[in-house]
Structure formats: C-alpha cells, structure tokens
Amino acid sequence: MAATDPAAESPDPKERSRFYRWFNERTGIRNIMRASLDEPIPGGARLAYIFGSGLLFIFISQVITGLCLALYYVPSVESAHTSVAYITKQVAAGQFLRSLHYYGSSAMIIVLLLHFLQTFIYGSFKGRRELLWIAGAFLSLLVLGMGFTGYLLPWDQSAYFATAVGTNIVGEVPFIGQWLTDMLRGGNTLGTLTLSRFYFAHVSYTRPNRTFHRGSHCAVPQGRRSRTH
Amino acid sequence: MDQPGKTQIIDPKRNIVVSRRSFFGALLCVGAAGMGAILAVPVLRYILYPLYAKSTKDTWSPIGDAVAFSNLSQPILAPLDLKQVDGWREIDSSQTVYVTKDPQGQLGVLSSICPHMGCTIAWHQNQSEFYCPCHGSIFKPDGTHVSGPSPRGLDPLPHKIEDGKLLVKFQYFRENVTNQEVLS
Numbered sequence: 001m002a003a004t005d006p007a008a009e010s011p012d013p014k015e016r017s018r019f020y021r022w023f024n025e026r027t028g029i030r031n032i033m034r035a036s037l038d039e040p041i042p043g044g045a046r047l048a049y050i051f052g053s054g055l056l057f058i059f060i061s062q063v064i065t066g067l068c069l070a071l072y073y074v075p076s077v078e079s080a081h082t083s084v085a086y087i088t089k090q091v092a093a094g095q096f097l098r099s100l101h102y103y104g105s106s107a108m109i110i111v112l113l114l115h116f117l118q119t120f121i122y123g124s125f126k127g128r129r130e131l132l133w134i135a136g137a138f139l140s141l142l143v144l145g146m147g148f149t150g151y152l153l154p155w156d157q158s159a160y161f162a163t164a165v166g167t168n169i170v171g172e173v174p175f176i177g178q179w180l181t182d183m184l185r186g187g188n189t190l191g192t193l194t195l196s197r198f199y200f201a202h203v204s205y206t207r208p209n210r211t212f213h214r215g216s217h218c219a220v221p222q223g224r225r226s227r228t229h
Numbered sequence: 230m231d232q233p234g235k236t237q238i239i240d241p242k243r244n245i246v247v248s249r250r251s252f253f254g255a256l257l258c259v260g261a262a263g264m265g266a267i268l269a270v271p272v273l274r275y276i277l278y279p280l281y282a283k284s285t286k287d288t289w290s291p292i293g294d295a296v297a298f299s300n301l302s303q304p305i306l307a308p309l310d311l312k313q314v315d316g317w318r319e320i321d322s323s324q325t326v327y328v329t330k331d332p333q334g335q336l337g338v339l340s341s342i343c344p345h346m347g348c349t350i351a352w353h354q355n356q357s358e359f360y361c362p363c364h365g366s367i368f369k370p371d372g373t374h375v376s377g378p379s380p381r382g383l384d385p386l387p388h389k390i391e392d393g394k395l396l397v398k399f400q401y402f403r404e405n406v407t408n409q410e411v412l413s
Binding site for chain 1: 254270271272274275276277278281282316317
C-alpha cells in the first residue's frame, strides 16, 4: 500500500502520517496552516512586524483569564469587591490569573500603540490599505472600551473614582453629554446599575472584537497582500 | 513557498528530509505546546478549586455544659450552631447531634444525619433504638447498624470537654458508602 501511495514519497514527514491525511481531507488543515504560517513577507521577516501577532496573543490570554475570572466574579455592589478579594486571596492560582488579566490589559494598550506606530512609521497604511487602517482604529476603540469598563469591576476606590471622572468627561459632549453620562451610569449616580452595565459591556465587547478582527484585520490583508505585492 | 532551506539532513533509511524551516516549525510547535501545558496548570487548579475547598470551618462548637449530660439515661438530641463557608460568604447554620453515653459513662456525639440518604434520624424511646423515618434503618443506642438499607452505622463526631463544656467538631460525611468519608 505504501509503495503506491503518492503521499508516501512526500518530503514533508507530516504528509506521510495516515492520521494527518485523514484529518486534512476533512478539515483542509494543510492549507490553513500554510496560509497562516508560511505566508511570504515581502522584504523578509522583521522584528518590527511582531506587534500584530503580539496583540493577538495577549488578546487570547485576556479572553482565557477573563473567562476564568468570570467564573467567580459577581458584578454587584455587595459582592464585586468581596468576590475579587476571594479570587486573589482564596482561590488556587487566582492571584496569578487575575494579575495576568490586570497586567495583560496594560500590555494590550502598550502593544496596540507600538502596532500603530510601526504601521504609521513604515507607511504600511498606504497602498490601498486605508480601510484596514480604519478597521484598526475601530478595533483600538474597542480595546480602550474594554480597558475602561474593566477598570471599574473590582469596585475599589481607584475603580470608583476613575469611572466617576471618565463618565463625567463624557458629560462634556455638547447637547447630549448629560444624557450620555446617565446612559453609561445607568442613572444619575454611580452604583450597582453602573457595575452591571460595565460588566455586560466588558464581557460582550469580546465578541465583536474577535469577529471584526478576524474579518477585517486577518482575512482582508491576506487577500490584499497576494495582489499588491 | 515550502521550498527546503539550504541545509538538509537526510535520513536515508526512512527517507526523511529535515529542512531548516521544518525544524523551526517543529520547534515552534513543541515550544507552544509546552508553554500551553504549563499555563494550563494554574487554569485547571483555579477552575477545580471549589472541589477541594473546605465548606465548613474547622471549629469546635459548644453543645452545652458537660455536667448537664452526666446523668444521661438515653441519647438526647442537641441543637448546634455552626459556621458554614459558601464561597466568600460565611453562613450561620444550625444542625442537630445526638449526645450518647456508653455503659462506662463516656460521652459520645453522633451525627443525626442518616448515612444512607441523609434523612434526620429519630430516637425511639420505647424500642430504645435509632430509627430512620425515610427507609427504616435501625441503629443501636451506640450507633451501630442493626437493620435496614444504611450501609454503615451512625457517624460519630470528634468531641472534647473543655472548661466543663462539651465541644463537637461537626462534619458531613459521604452518604451511602460503607466507609466513613469526611466531606470538606
């Protein structure tokens, strides 16, 4: 059987495994892997190109640690701070996972800025990539939104007053400012309704972020690059 | 796209070509899998934490003055206040235990929870036996199993006398197993 099988002569050792062939016939994994890992980069690979993938990996880490935190966290005025303290002081590895999520959110903003700078300085937004830049700008707003909403969730002093200031700034918008502030806070004052609103926003931003990222930021450049270069 | 690099190591026996590219690819896969496995450890510990966390505080609860039980002729049901841990909440709950006295005059404390399905055991004074109202298990005054579906006798609880007070460490036990198995 092995002598007549064309895959048996393939130079790639993976192609020779029967499981890999079975799996590939059903999923097309070979093409997916080639498109994502073996994509040719004009001018060769550079360290300056790592920020996009870096962001993606930090984002995946944020999603995993965020799911973990949501397992114990309760978004209410009575329980928010206590459940966060419970996570950090009682639950096994809770301190580690919460720290990953906490510092990861800062890393997200820093790497996002570096990604922006790299794209800007190298002029990578040119060459019919304007929409890609705009999509990136929209994504960065979502990232900032997740940072802002997530900051309130521990319900400690800095969280409370940072959100008080943040929602007051929104109030400076002409004409609809007060209405926007009340909408964000879920009423006139900062309280348990603010907390559940922010929690909802913090958790549900993840979906559009992921979908939009995959559609506009991964798939589009793949199509673009093959034509522009 | 998949052209082999300049260096090639060929294993002539198995006809395997290892290019620089496929070597780094394999290194990446193994490294990523290793890091993923290491990071999965805290995540799993975190998720499974409630399975191993204690739900009762390791404290001794007072039942009453030891002297009050000194002339006990038959087991007596005694109420008990205890603190239970529910996640980050601490709840005050109450339980009942049976205080017994053996012929040598030693006090004993038995859980009033039936080891079969968890019903509350009743003391039948006339028959001088413990009786479970749910499935009819019968136990001797010292807790040993006489008849009925219960797989073991009534569960004795750790107790001590301190400053003239009878103290008990209340515990829950797994139901419907032959051996006494403490639940956290």
